[in-house]
Amino acid sequence: MSKKNEGGLVLEIQRMSTEDGPGIRTTVFFKGCPLTCAWCHNPESILARPQVQWVGSRCIRCLGCVSVCPEKALTAGDAGIEVDRDACKGCGTCADECPTTAMELMGTRYTVEDLVREVEKDRAYFESSGGGITASGGEPTMQADFVAAFLKACRDRGLSTALDSSGLCTKAALNRLLPYADLVLFDIKETDPDRHRRFTGVPNEGILANCRYVHDLIMAHGTPARMWVRTPLIPGFTAFPETIARIGGWIAENLGPGVARWDLCAFNNLCRDKYTRLGLSWILADEPLLSGRELEELAEAARASGVDPEIVHASGATRMEDVENGEERPERPRLTLIKGGCC
Ligand code: SF4
Ligand code: SF4
Incomplete structure (x- = not known):
């Protein structure tokens, strides 16, 4: 680990992922994201600084955390330990003091060397499956210099690399990162500018321009080698056939054979407890x-939107359907469960 405030800020290292690129992957979730999507599956990844969370089911009410907090940011109430998020500095003293891991610090600083050492433990899985590492978030381009150094170090050690981005970043950040990414996972959440701004808090013109830019680089230089587009299917937001048809029309019109896959990622509600x-x-x-x-x-x-139908992949958990009109439930597609859900 690195000194305080130095190195890359990592939320989580997730091993054995099968949804963030080909093969078995180790996904590094970097902390900090400029979007505030209404459906965000990783709300703890948005703030670009460490923060604590309290897990009530693990707490034995010893109040050790309350007594050590140098900012007096913690109080014990009827509902449990409450965090004054304006006062909290994310120092982690309370988490260090907690005997049961009920108080958790989210966000750890790593040096490039330490982070590479962590992901390299999974080399055997990468080699047997055609997998590798994926830099995700949050938004990894917010830490472009660190992530570029990390991807380069992985490449230097023969590990395949992928960059998973919302696309909201400068071209300078992309130029730093793309030379070290074998694959780019690029989110297109909505092509309609007004709807995109309402749902995510940011405009999409720059995102779509960056998407074209990455694709142009692929076609001109073969670096990165290819991209996968990813779209979250969120009830009430993006999970409408007309929305998906509109996004597909944009892909067909603006991108080309550099897009190897279009992932449609079904909404899941596993992150409900994270918000709590x-x-x-x-x-x-x-x-x-x-x-x-x-x-x-x-x-x-x-x-049917105009893209090559072969590149469309839909995945995610689905609910059981009721039998309608006395007819048997239709056979459901083969699905896999995404841990955090994409985008
Ligand atoms: S992280 Fe530090 S400032 Fe925040 S509640 Fe814990 S001890 Fe207090
Ligand atoms: S130190 Fe941990 S177990 Fe003790 S009150 Fe705080 S959160 Fe609960």
Whole structure:
């Protein structure tokens, strides 16, 4: 690990991932994101600094955390330990003091060397599966210099690399990172500018321009080698056939054979507890999963949108459907569960 405030700020290292690129991958989630998507599956990744969360089920009410906090940011109330997030400096003293890991510090500083050493432990899995490492987030381009050095170091050691980005960044950041990425996972959440701004808090013109830019580099130089486009299927936001058809039309018109795959990632609500632990409410907390039939309809809209149907992949958990009109439930597509959900 690095000294305080030095090195890359990492939220989590997730091993054995099968959804962030080909093969078995180790995904490094970097902390900090400029978007505030209404459906965000990783709300703890948004702030670009360490923060604590309290897990009530593990707490034995010893109050050690309250007594050691130098900022007096913690209080014990009827509902448990409350964090004054304006006062908290993310120093981690309370988490160090906690005997049960009920108080957790999210966000750890790494040096490039330490981070590479961590991911290299999974080399055997990469080699047997055609996998590698994926830099994700949050938004990894927010730490472009560190992530570029990390990807380069992985490449130098023969590890395959992928960059997973929302695309909201400068071209300078892309230029630093792309020479060291074998694959780019690029999110296109919505092509309509007004809807994109309402759902994510940011405009999409720069994102779409960056998407074209990455694709042009692939076609002109073969670096990075290829890109996968990813679109989250969020009930009430993006999970409409007309939205998916619109995004597919944009891909067909603006991109080309550099796009090896278009992933449609079904909404899941596994992150509900994350919001609770951070003391946040979530607009989608009670939203059910898509049904298998809904997911297939969206995939069909994608395949009919003008892109090569072969590149469309739909995945994610789906809910059980009720038997309708006395007819048997249609067979559901083969699906895999994404841990955090993409985008
Ligand atoms: S992280 Fe530091 S400042 Fe924040 S609550 Fe814990 S001890 Fe207090
Ligand atoms: S130190 Fe840990 S177990 Fe003790 S009150 Fe704080 S969160 Fe709960």
